Every structure is written in structure tokens, then in C-alpha cells.
Amino acid sequence: MSEGVLLRRVHEGRWVVSRAWIRQLTGASSATVERWYAQRGVQPEGRRHPEVVLTVGRTHYFDQQAVEAFWAAWQEEVGTGRLGAAGRKPGDGQGGYSADRSRRDQAVGVALAALREEGGPRRGLAARLAREHGGVARSWQRAVAEARAVYEAEAEGAASEGL
Numbered sequence: 001m002s003e004g005v006l007l008r009r010v011h012e013g014r015w016v017v018s019r020a021w022i023r024q025l026t027g028a029s030s031a032t033v034e035r036w037y038a039q040r041g042v043q044p045e046g047r048r049h050p051e052v053v054l055t056v057g058r059t060h061y062f063d064q065q066a067v068e069a070f071w072a073a074w075q076e077e078v079g080t081g082r083l084g085a086a087g088r089k090p091g092d093g094q095g096g097y098s099a100d101r102s103r104r105d106q107a108v109g110v111a112l113a114a115l116r117e118e119g120g121p122r123r124g125l126a127a128r129l130a131r132e133h134g135g136v137a138r139s140w141q142r143a144v145a146e147a148r149a150v151y152e153a154e155a156e157g158a159a160s161e162g163l
Contacts, residue, residue: 011054016061111147
């Protein structure tokens with residue numbers, strides 16, 4: 001962090017915070033915090049990173065209350081298991097999914113929704129999900145494979161009901 005950059009300041013009667021402050025709050029890497037901001041338009045409304053309210057030099061500041069609300073929603077819906085180096089817990093080697101079945105189930109749910117939306121498997125789906133949601137592509141490949149099995153079983157069930 002360059003000298004003179006404040007983590008927090010008051011702007012128009014409210015506290016605003018820098019990305020460095022957000023990193024301290026969340027434990028996320030700089031790249032993760034930047035990705036949250038860059039992808040705010042594709043996130044559900046309650047989980048969108050707040051907009052910039054003040055820029056001083058090259059430092060962006062965000063409303064502190066909005067950041068804290070964003071972080072609370074993120075922790076509740078996504079969790080923090082993938083934060084840290086390369087977006088995953090150190091040492092698990094699986095992008096954070098194999099160590100916690102609930103996270104794996106959540107990833108499978110995301111992949112299944114994408115399969116349903118696209119009408120079936122598409123090349124590059126795992127890589128796209130890794131970019132959009134974080135984690136490593138290999139973990140998303142496993143989640144997509146599991147979701148594909150569910151999707152195909154649903155399709156077979158629907159076909160047999162139609163006979």
C-alpha cells in the first residue's frame with residue numbers, strides 16, 4: 001500500500017473504506033476483491049459488491065455499511081472457504097470442494113442450473129463457472145460431471161414419463 005492511502009475516511013458524514021480495508025475485513029486477496037467489484041453486475045442484488053462512492057488519487061472508497069452488508073451476505077450464501085491464495089484453502093488441492101460436501105453440493109447446484117439454462121452440456125462450462133464463481137477449473141469439472149449425471153437422469157425420467 002502506498003504511503004498516504006487511508007484505509008477509512010469520512011465522506012459526506014459516513015465512513016468509506018478502501019479495498020485494503022476490505023481485504024483486512026474479509027481476508028481475501030487483492031485479486032478476489034477486484035473480481036468481486038468487476039463481477040458485481042452478474043451477482044444477485046443482495047450479494048453485489050458496492051459501487052465506488054469516492055476516489056482520491058487512484059484509491060477507490062466504498063460505503064462501509066454497504067461493504068459490511070455485502071460481506072455478511074457473501075459469507076452466508078457462498079462462505080469463506082475459497083479465500084486465500086488462488087481462491088482456495090491452502091493445502092486441500094481440490095479448490096475447497098472435496099473437504100466440505102456442502103460446498104461441493106452448492107457447486108453442483110450452480111452447475112446443474114447452468115446445464116438447465118443452456119439446455120445441456122456445453123464445452124467450456126467448467127472454465128466459465130470457475131471464472132464467474134472462483135475456485136479452480138478442475139473442481140468445477142468435477143461439479144459439472146456430477147451435475148451432468150443428474151441432468152441426464154432427469155432427462156431420462158422425463159422421456160420415460162412421456163412414453
